Amino acid sequence: xxxxxxxxxxxxxxxxxxxxxxxxxxxxxxxxxxxxxxxxxxxxxxxxxxxxxxxxxxxxxxxxxxxxxxxxxxxxxxxxxxxxxxxxxxxxxxxxxxxxxxxxxxxxxxxxxxxxxxxxxxxxxxxxxxxxxxxxxxxxxxxxxxxxxxxxxxxxxxxxxxxxxxxxxxxxxxxxxxxxxxxxxxxxxxxxxxxxxxxxxxxxxxxxxxxxxxxxxxxxxxxxxxxxxxxxxxxxxxxxxxxxxxxxxxxxxxxxxxxxxxxxxxxxxxxxxxxxxxxxxxxxxxxxxxxxxxxxxxxxxxxxxxxxxxxxxxxxxxxxxxxxxxxxxxxxxxxxxxxxxxxxxxxxxxxxxxxxxxxxxxxxxxxxxxxxxxxxxxxxxxxxxxxxxxxxxxxxxxxxxxxxxxxxxxxxxxxxxxxxxxxxxxxxxxxxxxxxxxxxxxxxxxxxx
Numbered sequence: 001x002x003x004x005x006x007x008x009x010x011x012x013x014x015x016x017x018x019x020x021x022x023x024x025x026x027x028x029x030x031x032x033x034x035x036x037x038x039x040x041x042x043x044x045x046x047x048x049x050x051x052x053x054x055x056x057x058x059x060x061x062x063x064x065x066x067x068x069x070x071x072x073x074x075x076x077x078x079x080x081x082x083x084x085x086x087x088x089x090x091x092x093x094x095x096x097x098x099x100x101x102x103x104x105x106x107x108x109x110x111x112x113x114x115x116x117x118x119x120x121x122x123x124x125x126x127x128x129x130x131x132x133x134x135x136x137x138x139x140x141x142x143x144x145x146x147x148x149x150x151x152x153x154x155x156x157x158x159x160x161x162x163x164x165x166x167x168x169x170x171x172x173x174x175x176x177x178x179x180x181x182x183x184x185x186x187x188x189x190x191x192x193x194x195x196x197x198x199x200x201x202x203x204x205x206x207x208x209x210x211x212x213x214x215x216x217x218x219x220x221x222x223x224x225x226x227x228x229x230x231x232x233x234x235x236x237x238x239x240x241x242x243x244x245x246x247x248x249x250x251x252x253x254x255x256x257x258x259x260x261x262x263x264x265x266x267x268x269x270x271x272x273x274x275x276x277x278x279x280x281x282x283x284x285x286x287x288x289x290x291x292x293x294x295x296x297x298x299x300x301x302x303x304x305x306x307x308x309x310x311x312x313x314x315x316x317x318x319x320x321x322x323x324x325x326x327x328x329x330x331x332x333x334x335x336x337x338x339x340x341x342x343x344x345x346x347x348x349x350x351x352x353x354x355x356x357x358x359x360x361x362x363x364x365x366x367x368x369x370x371x372x373x374x375x376x377x378x379x380x381x382x383x384x385x386x387x388x389x390x391x392x393x394x395x396x397x398x399x400x401x402x403x404x405x406x407x408x409x410x411x412x413x414x415x416x417x418x419x420x421x422x423x424x425x426x427x428x429x430x431x432x433x434x435x436x437x438x439x440x441x442x443x444x445x446x447x448x449x
Contacts (some may be wrong), residue, residue: 043387048074048107050128051119052086054240055142058171058375059117064093065376068383072098074107079238080218102220104128108135115386117379118142119169120226121242122256123249126151127227129166130158130447140382142169143259144251144403145396149426150438152400152407154447159396161449167382167392168399170263172341174378177359178264181337181344185268189346190332193269197310198261200253200326203318207241209290210234227445236290244291247414252293253315254406257326263402264328264339265309272401273426274309276302277419279412285316299409304423311409341374401426411436 047070049059062068075086075098083100091097101107108116108131115138118128126146129139145168146152159166172178185193213235215221221233228248242249243256250256266272281294299311312321322329327340335354338345346355360373378393385392404426411433412418419430428434441447 043069045070045383045386046073046112046114047071047117047383048076048110048113048115049086049117049119050076050104050107051117051121051124051142052077052079052082053119055119055169056082056086056089058169059119059379060089060093062376062379062383064090068380070383073110073113074099074101076101076104076107078102078220078224079216103223104131108132108137111136113137115139115165115383121224121249122251123147123228124226126155127445127447129155130449133158133162133164133166134448136162136164138165138382138386140167140169140379141396141399143399144168144255144406145399146403146407147251148437148439149404149407149411151447152403153425154449156397156400157449165382165385165392166396167378167385168394168396168403169375169378170260170394170399170402171374171378172260172264173267173393174381175341175359175374176377177344177357178339180357181339181346182264182268184346185330185332185337186270189334190330190336191334191349193330193332194306195308195310195331196265196269197312197322197329197331198258198265199312199322199328200257200261201314201318201320202253202257202316202325204295204316206286206289207244207291208236210237210241210245225442227441229440229442241290244293246292250293251406252410252413253295253313254297254299254311254409255403258311258313258406258409259403261326261328262309262311262405263399265330266402266405268328268330268337269303269307269309271303271305271307271309273423274301274303274405274408274421275423276300277408277412277421277428278302279409279418281409281413294413297409297413299412301405301408309405311405 047063052075063070063072072090072094075083077083087100107113116132118125118139118141120128122144125141129141132139145155155166211234212232215233216238219238224238237245278300279297281297283291283295285295295315297313301309324340327338330337335348343356343358345353348354381390381393384390414436415432417430419428419433421428
């Protein structure tokens, strides 16, 4: 590991007593509110951000606002330039300077840290979260919450064991206009909702073909790989194109973006695990470039009670066939709803517009990274959930179910087969599919629960 002094194995040995001591708070009878009161003066929460790339802007407003009552203890990233950039940004907004740290393990080993924001690449999401839980931390983990289906199950198990707040970064769960229309849907405004179409269109361009190279200056490639089996560095991997370069680190566009809209669709239809998954996908653009994934996918998820969710994802064809670059359309027996990050439109069964409500926020759509009011509200909800002041909007068991739909679509695409699923847990009735339920881990990184 980084500096050869903080391997996962050493870390577990050093923090066993710490984890046991902190997690035992719940067994002593502390309520969530009481636990919030012992976090620090006036409910102040010590927060660390792990991963300072494109999602950084989403966390600047809520963590810089004095009303959030947090102390930003650490800015941690395996790339030196990203640490320094984040340090410069926050130094202009805070009256103190957070510590800059390369090693995730040093951060969670610090007993004073109450919560981490895990904005690392996908392969780090679940392992980084469960290691932080073992160390007694609450965790806000970016979407997708896991790299594979088994990791989603593990996160639910770890959360139950350690009793901490774990929130996925599906920030539309904290969108006022989305909360409003989902409540109306559940109250019958469009009758019985039976189908939802979730979609995303983007015009991603050609990407380089990966070639063996030395890691960029300032990058801790060993620590970057984390739980993934070790391999040599390939040019242009670390920054963003890891999303498209095989399955070691990323979860393709479905994990990258469908998580949001599929979550809204599942929320609206009030469904959990599908009974059947069917996928048509392929790479249709820039056939000779380095993109190894599909770039186009149509996925259908069938649920009990004759409910269906469809995913239409186009990474490299920016035609907005639904009138927007992303969103969710929910169809009911008495009407329909279009909802995205900016507004919702309610229609009657004849297609007549009945009501339109626009968001007052400024959240981006398909732009890389970025932040906005929804992200701020979602982070604040996480912080206030730790304090016991509010109801958590995206508990990890809900986040894991929505993320699972992405994994099921990816698995169907990878094996080239449709399949049935167990409606109690999402497990796949297909041997080739279940072979991809988990992943191979670098020795010493296997989950311990």
